Amino acid sequence: MxxxxxxxxxxxxxxxxxxxxxxxxxxxxxxxxxxxxxxxxxxxxxxxxxxxxxxxxxxxxxxxxxxxxxxxxxxxxxxxxxxxxxxxxxxxxxxxxxxxKEDIFRSEEIVTTGIASRTSKDIAEVSVSRVAAESYTDATSYQDLSQLVAGKVSGIQIKPSSGNVGGGFSFYVRSGGGLNGNEQPLIFIDGVRIDNSEVVGYGTGGQGMSALADLNPDDIENIEILKGPAGAATYGANGSNGVVLITTKRGRIVPSKDGKGNGIAINYRYLSGWNEQSYEYGKNEFLSYKDANNIFRTGPITQNTISATGGTSYLKYFASFDKRNEDGILVGNYLNRNSVRMNINAFPNEKISLRLSGSYSITEMSRPWNDNNIYGYLGNTLLWPNSYGYTDSASIVALQDRNDINRFIGSANITYTPIKNLDANFAIGVDNSNWRQDQLFPADKPYLLLSNGRRSIYNRQNRQFTYDFNVRYKYNVMPDLMASSMFGTQIFERKNTTSNLTAEGFDTELITDINAGAEFKDKDESKFHGKDAGIFFEQTFSYINQYYLTLGVRKDYASTIGDKAPSIIYPKASFALRLDKYDFIPSFFNLFKTRVAYGESGVLPGSRDGIPFLWRAQPSGYGAGAVLSAIGNGKIEPERIKEIELGFETEFFTNYSAEFTYYRQYAVNSIVGQNESPSTGLTASSIPFNIGGMESSGWESRLQAVPIRSRDYELNMSFIWNYQENKVTDMGGAQPIYSWDVNVIKEDLPKHEFYTWKVEGAEFDANGNYTGPKISDDRVSFGNPIPNHTGSFSLNFRFLKNFKFYALLDWALGHKVFNYTKQFPTRLGNNPEFNKLANQLDVAGNTSVGWFAEVDTNITRLAPGSAEYKAAAEKYAKMDWRYDGNYIQDADYLKIREISLSYSFKDILAKYPSYQLVDDVILGISARNLVTFTKYDGADVEVNVGGSRSGARGIDFLTLQNPTVYNFWLRLAL
Amino acid sequence: MKRISLILVLFFSAIMLFHACENYVTDIDPLIDAVEDARLNNESQLNFVIKGVKTQYSEVIDALSCLSGDLSDELLYDSNLKGASFPSFQEIDLGEIQLDNTSVQGLYNNLGEMRFFADDLVRRTNSITVTDDALKNSALFTGKFFGGMARFFYAAYFGLNPDQGGGIIDDGPFIPSADMYDLAIDKFKEALTYANDYDTRLTNTLIARTYLYKGDYNSAATYADAGLVNGDAPFQSLHSVDADNYWWGFAGAGRVQLGVDFRFHDYIVADPNEANRIKIVETPALNPATIPVYYRQDMYPEQSSPINTATWQENNLMKAELTLRGAGSGNALDLVNEVRTSHGLANLAAVDLDVIYTERDKELFTTGARLPDERRFNKWHLPAGAWMFLPITQDERNNNPNID
Known part of the structure; x- marks a missing residue:
């Protein structure tokens, strides 16, 4: 035998x-x-x-x-x-x-479904949103990442906190995760977890600067977003708000023009544009409206971008240089960014591939003074009828806030395939930035709270390292049953140091180095060093290319101090089914996939939350003395967020697609700070306990259609609609937590709910005289600054072959904004309608409420008891500035967000072979924030006085409006 | 066998990796800006802790004297003052104070910390071995003295209801002013055990003040007689540029949210030498058409200006008042004129309680005396129902199980 x-x-x-x-x-x-x-x-x-x-x-x-x-x-x-x-x-x-055949909806493209999992979208078991960035950056210009992503994907809200160029912005993913943390997702660029802080340094009122402002959106090829623990469980703690994965452009083989070998593709774009005031204050809003409108300027934008790509089958490269100078709509606000990038992919042999990415940027930014501040233009022109009462305009202009940021983000990734079906990946990445802020109040200008100027220096160094190692082996368990096993570890380390110094008392404005100040006022430094490490295991099965199952677990470690904080386990499981492979599904379905996924993630406590008593040194006239810094809890552990999501993706009649996801999240062990009574003396901080809980749910949907597609015409439309709701279910008996005394974290209310006293009407004495507002017995809910419903509609229309028209509209419903910009000037006599009512009721100038409403004898006094008097009193009560609830307003909106038109001269150039040097010339025009439809009567619904990371939400207080932006651009493809 | 070996290798590799991760994440740089409590339980750290108590006292006394001045008729809040914008100051000025008034909240929290730091210093000192007797005495005096001061502040400046003074200690029940004064006196008397000569006279002055405010004139007179004397340096709270005097930033050269009552200008008009002890300067109005000019204090012209919180002049005025109230043995007129002479002011011909009231108004300008004086002399200036004390805050009421 x-x-x-x-x-x-x-x-x-x-x-x-x-x-x-x-x-x-x-x-x-x-x-x-x-x-x-x-x-x-x-x-x-x-x-x-x-x-x-x-x-x-x-x-x-x-x-x-x-x-x-x-x-x-x-x-x-x-x-x-x-x-x-x-x-x-x-x-x-x-x-x-x-x-x-065109993959119209990119369903076959590989997407990331976990920390080291990638699969095509048509079999992905979790909801993954993807932004094909290049298609947008080709059509218009974006200042930063937030503009590029906003409105393009379902389930994500991104809001700027002001109209400052270079200003901060915040993500709000699904229902905002759990109760803890700042609701921001983890962000990776080419595998490097990057710094996504809002840097404030020495403040200019309320706004910080985004650490993402120095990223060039034009370098981005695509952005993938895993939206919650169901998808992001293997990213471990702090993945509860999802993960944003940014991939920058890679090299590609470019055919040479002479048809011999490989060539190089060079793209150059020149852009010129401007920012301008988008909202004009009206005479019925503020007596000082003219002064307020006069502060704005047109802020020019210029940008030059050049990139080159090419290579061979062994080595591919992409290189770019970008220079963008942009001025905001207020004096003192600008951003100048220079960035260079080099990405290399090498394939030295069949077993090894190497990917290198690196970018270096030099950014210069300056913020204007606004928000809760007496030095800013808005505070000096909107608060009082007579402008510049606090700070004169020459002094405002002379203020300086310059920030210089150098940043390197780089990564190296090696994939080794020693034997067939076994891949080992090792990646190391670094994000290193140095930030220097120079702030100056010149000595020759008068400023309240200052005599003889002030000079402040703030330095921030941030270094973060990401290390990834994982091994995956694919194998057949039996015929038709494929499996893969993956084991890996991810390590993250962050070191952040800051130092700051302020001097005052400058005898001359001519010398402004800090040594020229007579007194050093403010000095401090901070140092943070933290590490996270996770070990994960993932097992996937695929049966007859129709059923897909993944099981995974991650064990997480962190530097956070406390008995239980450093080590925790997060599981996940997901399943997908290709229904379209069943016979009972009509054949017009090109794709019909259902999926369900469950995952857990968490939010780490603060790194010091586990230390019961921390003392710090407080400088004083006695020297530095010991005062309490924070009060912690040794038993603290991370908040845990559990999520289940289910949904489907389908493509039908070739040109239509739909996707839908429903999710439900449960936050348990949420960390709630319990306040001790001040009489205990333990008020340095609230004391963290794992006593909270929250539930949230929502759905996200997207419809896409490409009803027209031919050589000369193509119409691509996308419609997104999201809904989210949440409720704080447990505070463990702790008192509600307020921000600005209006936003609250309270049991049985959504997170950040506006919650304050309500003016129910006017009250009168026996003679019919107005005696004051009738106030609710307790605080009541006024709605939420986070919309329940959000959505967008985008349209790409290519016509006459070479014209492209693009438009994006977005909206929000169930959205409230606290218009403190209206409330405070009302108190100070700058609200014409309030002043008129005060005169009609004859209370102008003689009550604490109407004290600054100037007495106007030309206004007819109404007779107490008359219907007109009562109506005026009711209105006056509803404008009483002592009650915040009077100024929490509906802020639902519809915005024409982006619009562009471009023309490609490619075909014309092709007729002139002698001009073969240039492959294409594209001319375009674009605009942003073109029109807003809203009932809100402030300048902008997308602002927040506390910047992008504060507990205060949806508060408009002298915050700079987002500008309307216009761009013209010319693109050359060589 | 091979399979078992492989499984064992993988198992032990995983165990090592878990262990390595745990070690890796705990290997971080130490904190540089804070220290854990236990590490302060050492004689070498005692001075640092003592300074912390004094630091906290300076955080309290400047705001307390300023806000109590706002509630009294010493200071005025007017939105027409160039620099005024805080509703919290307006509420205090009108005596219509919300329980969550942010200015009061900050002060009340700081006062709670001051009391805790002081008491904790005593506890800590007694719980560790201190070989340096002088250092131990200094620590115990500081803890007792400022512990007494904190209780005095509760009694004299805070209240549960508009006309019900008193305070709360360590989550306990409300303690009315009279009882709280007693607690303060107990602490001060304990401090005397560890006091040097100057500190003894200083403490006696404060005990006298406490008895005086409580209305126990005989006891007050006893301690006032042993209090500060002409020639003694004032007891001051110290401030610095980076821990600035509250007055400077809210009612002074830095920013004027609070001006001084116009009578202080009148005092100087009537007798220019009053400017030697009443230091005020003009400050602009936003709308000069309404009121052309205001005045602000200039007692604390710099961020680091100290505040005289106990002086021999105050001790003299207390003795004079106590004499007029039949409790003291000194010559009231001489005592008052000794104070006036120290400022280059002419002698008065006669004194009575009204004169004492006015002399205290001038002499103790911007030191926090006016609010209790208005109540003591029955000169309250606000309508009935207005707060006569700074309110115990909403935070206390929310979190203290012993308060409704």
Missing amino acids: RKKFVLTIGLFLVFLLTLPVFSVDIKGLVTDQKTGEPLSGANVFIQDTNIGTTTDRDGYFSLYYDAEGNFNLIFNYVGYKALTLTLNSQDKLSALAIKM
């Missing part, structure tokens, strides 16, 4: 050796199946080899291969479905006509 077997094998080998081996010349043309347009730059390669090429400028390809019988030839092109042809060496292979 054994001999027979050996003989059979021997004969078979001899047969194989005698088979002919052909060196074949494979040639062909790759075109779009529908339009017939040639596809330039498509990848063509022989499966399981390093042999490959790309199509030339006219869509042709040619490669040689020592073929032995059948082999697979694979075609890949961005935006098209991959195509695999099984060919035989004896076939006629010199004139292949390859027609590729």
Whole structure:
């Protein structure tokens, strides 16, 4: 038996050796199946080899291969479905006509579904949103990441906190995660967890600066977002608000213009634009409206961006340089950013691939003084009828707040495949930034609270390292049952140091170095060093390419101090089913996938929350003395957020797609700070306890349609609608936590709810005289600054082949804003309507409420008891500035957010071969924040006095409006 | 066998990795800006803790004297003052104070910390071995003295209801002013055990003041007689540029949210030499058409200006008042004129309680005496129902199980 077997094998080998081996010349043309347009730059390669090429400028390809019988030839092109042809060496292979089918909704593209999991979207078991950034940055210009993402994906709200150029912004993912943390997702760029802080330094009222302002959106290729613990569980603690994964542009093989070998693609864009005031104050709003409107200017924008990409099958590169100078709509606000990037992909052999990414930016920013501040333009023109009472305009102009930031973000990633189906990945990344702020109140200008100027210096160094290692092995458990096992670790380390120094008492404005100040007023430093480490395991199964199951677990460690804080386990499980592969599903469904996922994640306590008593040194006239710094709880542990999501994705009638996800989150062990009575003396901080809980749910949906698609016309529409709600279910008996005395964290109310006393009407004495407002017995709910419903509609229309029109509208419903910008001036006599009512009721100038309403004898006094008097009193009561509830307003909105029109001269240039140097010239015009429809009577619904990370939400207090932006641009493709 | 070996290798690798992760995350740089409580339980750290109590006292006394001045008729809040914008100051000025008034809240919290730091210093000192007797005495005197001062502040300046003075200690029940004064006196008397000569006279002055405010004139007279004397330096709270005097930033050169009552200008008009002890300067109005000019205090012209919180002049005036109230043995007129002479002011021909009231108004300008004086002399200036004390705050009422 054994001999027979050996003989059979021997004969078979001899047969194989005698088979002919052909060196074949494979040639062909790759075109779009529908339009017939040639596809330039498509990848063509022989499966399981390093042999490959790309199509030339006219869509042709040619490669040689020592073929032995059948082999697979694979075609890949961005935006098209991959195509695999099984060919035989004896076939006629010199004139292949390859027609590729567009992947209209990019469902076959690989997306990230976990810390080291990637799969195509059509079989992903969790909801993953993806922004094909390049398609947007080609159509318009974005100042920062927030503008690029806002309105493009479901389930994510992104709000700027002011109209400051370079200002902060905040994410709000789904229902905002749990009760703790600042609701911000983890953000990775090319695998590097990056600093997403709002940096305040020496304040200018309320706004900080975004640590993301120095990222160039034009370098981004795509953004993927995992929105909650169900998808982000393997990212461990702090992944409860989701994970944003940014991938920058990679190199690609570019066919040379002469058709010989590979070339280089160079893109250059010149952009010129401006920011301008989007909302004009009216005469019925403020007596000082003219002064307020006069403070604004037109802020110019110029940007030059050049990039180059190219390479071979062994080495690909992408390099870019970007210079953007942008002025805000107020004097003293600008951002100048210079950034350079180099990305390299190398494939030294079949077993190793290497990916290097690096960017360096030098950014200069300056903030204006606004918000809760007496030095700013808005505070000096909106509060009082007579402007510049606190600070004169010359002094405001002379204020300086300059910030210089140098930042390097880089990563190296090696993938090693020692044996078939086994991949080992190792990645290291660093985000290193140095921030220096120089703030100056010149000595020759008068400022309240200051004599002879002030100079402040703030330095911030932030270093973070990300290390990833994981191994994945794919194997067949049995026929039709594929499996993969993955084991890995992720380590994160952050070091942050700050130092600051202020001097006052400058005898001359001519010398402003800090040594010229007579007195050092403020000095401090801080140092933070923290580490997280996680070990994760993930097991996936795929059965007959129809059922998909993933189970995973992560054990997390953190530097947080406390008995239970440092170590915790987060599980996950997910399942997807391709219904479209069942016969009972109508054939017009091109894709129909359902999925369900469960995951847990957490929010770490503060790094010092576990220390019962911390003392610090407080400088004073006695020297530095010990005062309490914080009061912690040794038993503290992370908040845990559990999420279940279920949903589906479908494509039907080829040109339509829909996706829907419902989720429900439960936060348990939420950390609630319990306040001790002040009489105990323990008020340095609240004391953290794991006594809170929260429930939230919502859904997110997206409809896409491409009803028109031809060579000359293409219409692509997308409609997103999200709903979210949440409720704090447990505070463990702790008192409600207020911010600005209006936002509250309180049991049975949504997080951040506006909660204050309500004026129910006017009260009168027996003679009919107005005696004051009738106030609710207790605080009542006024709605929430986080909208329940959000959505967007985008439209991409290509017409006459080379014209492109793009528009994005977005909206929010169930949205409230506290208009403190209106309330405070009312108190100070700058509200014309309030003043008139005060005169009609004859209370102007003679009550504490109407004290600053100037007495106007020309206004007819109404007779107490008359219907007119009562109506005026009711209105007056509803404007009583002592009650915040009077100024919490509906702020639902619809915005025409982005709009652009461009024209490509590609076809015209093609007619002039002598101008072959230039492949394409595109001219475009775009605008942002064009029109807002809202009932809110303030300047902007998207502002917040406390910046983007404070507990205060939706409070408009002298906060700079977001500008309208116009851009013109010219793009050259060489 | 091989499979078992492989499983064991993987198992132990995982165990090592878990252990390595745990070690890795705990290997971090130590804190540089804070220290855990237990590390202060050391003789070498005692001075640092003593300074903490005094630091906290300086955080309290400046705001307390300023806000009590706002509630009294010493200071005025007017939105027409260039620099005034805090509703919390307006509420206090009108005596219509919300329980969550942020200015009062900050002060009340600081006072709670002052009391705790002082008591904790005594506890800590007694719980550790201190070989340096002088240091131990200094620590115990500081703890007792400022513990007494904190209780005095509760009694004299805070209240549960508009006309019901008193305070709360350590989550306990409300303690009316009379009882709280007694607690303060107990602490002061305990402090005397550890006091040097000057501190003894200083403490006696404060005990006298406490008895005086309580209305126990005989006891007050006894201690006033042993209090500060002409030639003694004033007892001051010290401030610095980076822990500035509250007056400077809210009612002074830094920013004027609170001006001084116009009578202080009248005092100087009537007798220019009064400017030697009543230091005020003009401050602008936002709308000069309404009121052309206001005045602000200039007692504390710098951020680091100290506040005289107990002086021999006050002791003299207390003795004079006590004499007029039939409790003291000194010559009231001489005592008052000795004070006036120290400022280059002409002698008065006669004194009575009204004169004492006015002399205290001038002499103790911006030191926090006016609010209790208005009550003691039955000169309350606000309508009935207005707060006569700074209210015990909403936070206390919310979190203290012994308060409704």
